[in-house]
Amino acid sequence: MSAAETPVTAPSRRSRITPEREAELHAAVLDLLRDVGYDALTMDAVAARTKSSKATLYRQWGSKPELVAKALRCTQPVSLGEIDTGSVRGDFTVMIEHSDDDQMAKDTALIRGLAHAVHESPALHKALRELLVDPEINGLQVMLQRAVDRGEIAPDCPALDFVPHLLIGAFIALPLIEDRSVDRSFLGDFIDAVVFPALGV
Amino acid sequence: MSAAETPVTAPSRRSRITPEREAELHAAVLDLLRDVGYDALTMDAVAARTKSSKATLYRQWGSKPELVAKALRCTQPVSLGEIDTGSVRGDFTVMIEHSDDDQMAKDTALIRGLAHAVHESPALHKALRELLVDPEINGLQVMLQRAVDRGEIAPDCPALDFVPHLLIGAFIALPLIEDRSVDRSFLGDFIDAVVFPALGV
Numbered sequence: 001m002s003a004a005e006t007p008v009t010a011p012s013r014r015s016r017i018t019p020e021r022e023a024e025l026h027a028a029v030l031d032l033l034r035d036v037g038y039d040a041l042t043m044d045a046v047a048a049r050t051k052s053s054k055a056t057l058y059r060q061w062g063s064k065p066e067l068v069a070k071a072l073r074c075t076q077p078v079s080l081g082e083i084d085t086g087s088v089r090g091d092f093t094v095m096i097e098h099s100d101d102d103q104m105a106k107d108t109a110l111i112r113g114l115a116h117a118v119h120e121s122p123a124l125h126k127a128l129r130e131l132l133v134d135p136e137i138n139g140l141q142v143m144l145q146r147a148v149d150r151g152e153i154a155p156d157c158p159a160l161d162f163v164p165h166l167l168i169g170a171f172i173a174l175p176l177i178e179d180r181s182v183d184r185s186f187l188g189d190f191i192d193a194v195v196f197p198a199l200g201v
Numbered sequence: 202m203s204a205a206e207t208p209v210t211a212p213s214r215r216s217r218i219t220p221e222r223e224a225e226l227h228a229a230v231l232d233l234l235r236d237v238g239y240d241a242l243t244m245d246a247v248a249a250r251t252k253s254s255k256a257t258l259y260r261q262w263g264s265k266p267e268l269v270a271k272a273l274r275c276t277q278p279v280s281l282g283e284i285d286t287g288s289v290r291g292d293f294t295v296m297i298e299h300s301d302d303d304q305m306a307k308d309t310a311l312i313r314g315l316a317h318a319v320h321e322s323p324a325l326h327k328a329l330r331e332l333l334v335d336p337e338i339n340g341l342q343v344m345l346q347r348a349v350d351r352g353e354i355a356p357d358c359p360a361l362d363f364v365p366h367l368l369i370g371a372f373i374a375l376p377l378i379e380d381r382s383v384d385r386s387f388l389g390d391f392i393d394a395v396v397f398p399a400l401g402v
Contacts, residue, residue: 116317158394164378169370172316177365193359194399
């Protein structure tokens with residue numbers, strides 16, 4: 001295995017700090033990310049803000065992209081695949097209710113900053129896709145597959161492939177077009193107006 | 202009128218250089234924008250690359266945000282409002298055909314960089330919305346209103362308000378999710394799978 005193929009996760013290294021301390025470090029990384037952006041976020045700054053040694057940070061996470069991706073992963077309040085209300089409308093409603101507006105504004109800032117950063121950093125892009133984007137998309141697909149299995153969505157519905165693009169796209173497009181962040185109300189209207197009709201629900 | 206309300210366009214200043222020279226300067230600004238991003242783009246760099254004086258640049262455009270917004274405006278090959286084939290499917294087809302894949306990849310890079318920059322620079326956001334985003338959205342609305350008038354789309358169709366979000370969102374979400382830029386083929390599939398069903402077309 002070449003260096004480029006080294007997995008970004010390294011579970012064996014993860015037991016050296018407590019879960020509480022890990023959550024504290026992740027929160028500090030996200031605060032820094034919102035304050036200064038990905039490019040300006042340094043391991044030195046993380047170490048200073050969290051009163052850790054850089055050696056601890058590197059031992060625990062391996063690299064800055066991995067640390068950022070892990071921290072982002074931990075902001076997700078619920079895995080979409082675990083939402084199972086028995087109807088696709090119910091599932092999307094729970095998805096919206098699990099995020100409050102403040103959280104969505106922060107998510108918007110993060111997605112925007114990262115959309116920029118992933119272009120500059122292939123390592124961040126790889127870590128983000130493996131740790132954040134792919135699991136969320138997989139969870140969404142599990143949720144949608146159950147709707148297909150129940151007969152709510154046609155198995156060959158072409159919009160099934162585009163639901164992740166619709167949701168992520170809305171978070172980035174709204175601030176550009178209307179100068180505001182996505183909130184529950186917008187997301188609910190957007191899903192009703194676009195996602196459900198496209199899925200034939 | 203306060204300084205903050207000064208219009209970003211100043212037509213009376215625009216006659217001092219030839220249209221050819223203006224197009225040359227706009228192209229140079231876009232090249233720089235792709236190479237270094239908005240933050241690192243300086244009027245000094247534009248002056249150096251175009252062999253102009255900074256005084257000329259400021260006299261002609263007033264400010265960096267205005268220069269960038271004007272340069273972007275000039276990349277649009279056609280105003281959407283002018284597309285009028287007699288059917289909404291035909292109009293979207295022409296819209297796609299007017300952009301080649303290379304142009305779309307460049308547009309993706311610009312939109313991504315700008316989604317980041319508009320957050321950092323209220324002046325750029327204002328200039329972009331007035332000169333680029335609003336005219337495109339207005340053009341799209343003119344195109345869609347004709348479809349409503351022809352009876353192709355219901356006048357109260359809730360998806361009408363979200364078409365700009367869908368198109369801009371797709372350009373930003375696809376590179377994040379699938380690590381590739383929007384091309385004609387993707388855009389055609391996306392419009393068929395999502396935009397037309399949502400509009401009830």
